[in-house]
Amino acid sequence: MTPTAPRPRRSALYMPGGNGRALEKAxxxxxxxxxxxxxxxxxxxxxxxxxxxxxxxxxAGGFGPREVVVRVNGLDMPxxxxxxxxxxxxxxxxxxxxxxxxxxxxxxARAGAGRARLWAMIETCQAIFRLDDLGAASREHGVxxxxxxxxxxxxxxxxxxxxxRAPLLPALALSVMAARAHGLVILxxxxxxxxxxxxxxxxxxxxSAFGFDGKSLIHPSHLEIANAAFTPAAEExxxxxxxxxxxxxxxxxxxxxxxxxxxMVERLHLAQAERLIAVADAIAARxx
Numbered sequence: 448m449t450p451t452a453p454r455p456r457r458s459a460l461y462m463p464g465g466n467g468r469a470l471e472k473a474x475x476x477x478x479x480x481x482x483x484x485x486x487x488x489x490x491x492x493x494x495x496x497x498x499x500x501x502x503x504x505x506x507a508g509g510f511g512p513r514e515v516v517v518r519v520n521g522l523d524m525p526x527x528x529x530x531x532x533x534x535x536x537x538x539x540x541x542x543x544x545x546x547x548x549x550x551x552x553x554x555x556a557r558a559g560a561g562r563a564r565l566w567a568m569i570e571t572c573q574a575i576f577r578l579d580d581l582g583a584a585s586r587e588h589g590v591x592x593x594x595x596x597x598x599x600x601x602x603x604x605x606x607x608x609x610x611x612r613a614p615l616l617p618a619l620a621l622s623v624m625a626a627r628a629h630g631l632v633i634l635x636x637x638x639x640x641x642x643x644x645x646x647x648x649x650x651x652x653x654x655s656a657f658g659f660d661g662k663s664l665i666h667p668s669h670l671e672i673a674n675a676a677f678t679p680a681a682e683e684x685x686x687x688x689x690x691x692x693x694x695x696x697x698x699x700x701x702x703x704x705x706x707x708x709x710x711m712v713e714r715l716h717l718a719q720a721e722r723l724i725a726v727a728d729a730i731a732a733r734x735x
Contacts, residue, residue, distance in 0.1 A: 453726045455479045455733060456514070457661040457677035458670050459594065459634050463488035464517070465497030470504045473513070477670050479661065479733075480514040485530050486521075486545050494526040502537035512733050516566060518543035522555055531556060535563040542566070543594060548573040550584035557588040565589055570596025570636075572603045575618045582629030593626050594663055595619065597636030610646060612653070623658045635659040641666045651676035684727045687720035 459480035462469045465488070473481040483501040485494065505515055517539045519530035534542045544556050547567040556565060567581070567590045574581060585593070597608070597615060606614035619635070626633035635654035638647045647669055654662055655676050662673045679687075693699060693707045694717050704713050 453722060453729060454514070455661075455726065455730045456592070456632060456634060457730075458673040459516070459661060459663045460667065460670065461488065461518070461637070461663065461665050463497070464501035465489045465493045467500055467504075470501065472667075474509050474511065476513075476667050477674060478513055478664075478667075479674070480516060481510060482516045482518050482543060482663070483539070484518045485526070485534075486518050494520065495529075498526070498530055498533050502533045505534075505537040505539045514540045516541045516543050518545060518568075521545050522552070522559070528559060531559045535560045538563075540564065541592065544568060544590075545596070546571055546574075546599065547581065549577055550580050553581070553584045553588050553590055562589075564591065566592040566594060568594050568596045568599075569622050570599035572600070575600075575621060578621055578625035579628070582625045582631065585631055586629050590631070592632040592634065593622065594634045595622060595636040595659075598639070600636075610649070612650070619654075619657055627658070632660045633658075635662040637663050637665045638669065639665070641668065644668070644672060648672050648676065678730055679723050679727045683723060687723040687727075690716055690720040691724060 456479050458478045459482055460473070460476060460478040461482045461484045462473045464483045464485045470483065483504065485497050485501060489497040501517055505517060517534040517537070519534055519542055520526045522528060522531065531542065541564040542560055543566040544552065545568045547553060547569065548571045553565070553567060565588065567585060569575070569581070585591070600615065600618060601608055604614060608615050612619070623633055638650050640646055651662055651673050661677045664670065664673055690707055690712055693705060693712070694702070699705050704711060706712070
């Protein structure tokens with residue numbers, strides 16, 4: 448698969464697919480990704496109406512630079528197949544599959560989604576024990592982003608995560624490792640305490656330290672903090688540009704290890720620098 452330029456996915460905001468005012472508001476918010484939700488935020492008797500409303504919003508467009516994703520119901524649910532077909536026809540940037548636990552879940556979704564890009568939620572205990580298989584299936588079937596569903600994982604584990612999310616840390620770390628092993632983007636789960644912005648900031652910092660590319664969110668008030676947490680720091684970008692410039696110098700052509708401002712730098716650091724620069728440039732272009 449040919450690598451594509453990284454795009455900002457610092458913030459992925461869930462919006463209820465059955466709420467027309469929310470869908471319009473999404474077009475004005477500072478979210479990198481807007482996820483029009485047909486699953487958890489929609490009651491059973493509103494599923495068909497929400498599907499029609501969300502897909503009409505996708506088809507109408509107007510979301511600007513924001514990536515537009517539709518989260519469908521699982522294919523094991525009564526609305527899943529219809530959601531998948533309607534979303535694929537509407538043409539969002541991607542379709543988010545909930546509760547992906549085994550490769551067959553991805554294969555079945557691909558069969559019903561045509562050529563649409565797919566994202567997958569990692570939110571079951573079974574998924575954690577199949578991460579490598581899910582990564583391989585993701586690459587094979589056109590899934591390029593994973594999203595952690597921490598609330599469902601907590602429910603299945605029957606754990607009490609607390610502020611530090613201690614019971615979840617092994618699953619979070621393994622998920623990031625598997626995503627990286629298969630060349631996938633991965634987004635952290637939502638933060639539930641909407642008014643607690645300090646807690647949100649701490650959890651965003653934790654997710655960034657773990658290597659997540661961004662965070663899924665449930666409220667617009669969380670956007671600014673998430674965007675800041677997953678924007679590369681100015682000093683990191685400056686160092687990355689220094690490393691890239693050093694390797695571009697004629698005297699370092701073909702060199703493996705070089706010294707840059709007194710520090711030993713390898714080709715792996717160049718690859719990291721080039722990706723960081725690409726992300727920072729994409730964020731700057733969007734801000735402009």
